Amino acid sequence: MEQANWRKSRRSGANGENCVEVASLSRVIGVRDSKDPTGEQHVFSVxxxxxxxxxxxxGRYDLP
Structure with a gap:
């Protein structure tokens, strides 16, 4: 089994809020909340x- 190398997104908040970590694996991208690294992890195709x-x-997801 491939080991995930998680890294914090450059777009995550500087004060610890809105923190997202990503891991690039062979054929998928993993995403998780850095405040809860043992919590849910989502996997998406490249x-x-x-x-x-x-x-x-x-801009599809820009907030008003």
Whole structure:
């Protein structure tokens, strides 16, 4: 089994809020809350993450 190397997102809040960690594995990307590293971990295909990032760049999820 491949060992995940988790790293904190550069976009996470500096004061500990909104912290996201990601791990790039062979064929998937793992995502978890850095405040709860033993909690839920979500796994997405590389293609799904690329599509999500593109939608974020286009402003689809911008808050009003």
């Amino acid at each position: 293609d799904a993450m690329a599509a999500l990032f593109e939608e974020i760049r286009r």
